[in-house]
Structures are given as structure tokens and as C-alpha cells.
Amino acid sequence: MAKDWLKENKYQYVEVLLDDDSERQAFYDNHKIASRTVPQVFNNNRLIGGYTELIMSELSVRFDMLQEDF
Numbered sequence: 074m075a076k077d078w079l080k081e082n083k084y085q086y087v088e089v090l091l092d093d094d095s096e097r098q099a100f101y102d103n104h105k106i107a108s109r110t111v112p113q114v115f116n117n118n119r120l121i122g123g124y125t126e127l128i129m130s131e132l133s134v135r136f137d138m139l140q141e142d143f
């Protein structure tokens with residue numbers, strides 16, 4: 074869903090596959106990610122979160138832009 078959303082909204086992304094359990098655990102630990110789910114979306118090396126947080130962050134930016142128009 075996150076990949077589809079990024080494509081639809083014309084964002085470029087790099088996918089890091091974490092199918093291997095130990096690699097995935099190491100990734101969570103190295104990035105201090107408390108959640109143990111995928112996807113984990115980063116923007117400029119900064120963790121946004123999962124799909125839900127990705128959508129929420131976009132909505133937040135759009136909402137701020139709307140506010141600036143008033």
C-alpha cells in the first residue's frame with residue numbers, strides 16, 4: 074500500500090527488502106524502531122513510520138499549506 078501510494082503521488086523511493094528475520098531485527102535495532110512491522114518509511118534518513126504515519130504526515134503537510142492560504 075505504501076509503495077502504491079508513493080507511486081501514485083509521484084514520490085521516488087528506494088525499497089530495502091527485510092525478508093530475512095535476523096536482518097529485519099538488526100534493522101529495527103540499528104534504527105531504534107520500536108515497532109516490529111513493515112513497512113518503515115524514511116524521508117531523508119528520518120523515520121516517518123508505517124503506512125498510516127506516511128499518510129498522516131502528508132495530510133499534516135497539506136493541512137498546514139491550507140492554513141497558510143487563509
Ligand SMILES: N[C@@H](CCC(=O)N[C@@H](CS)C(=O)NCC(=O)O)C(=O)O
Nearest residue numbers: 109110111112113122123124125126
Ligand atoms: N500501522 C502499520 C501496520 C503495518 C503492519 O501491520 N504490517 C504488517 C505487514 S503488512 C506486519 O508487519 N505484520 C507483522 C507483525 O505485526 O508482527 C502501518 O500502517 O504500516
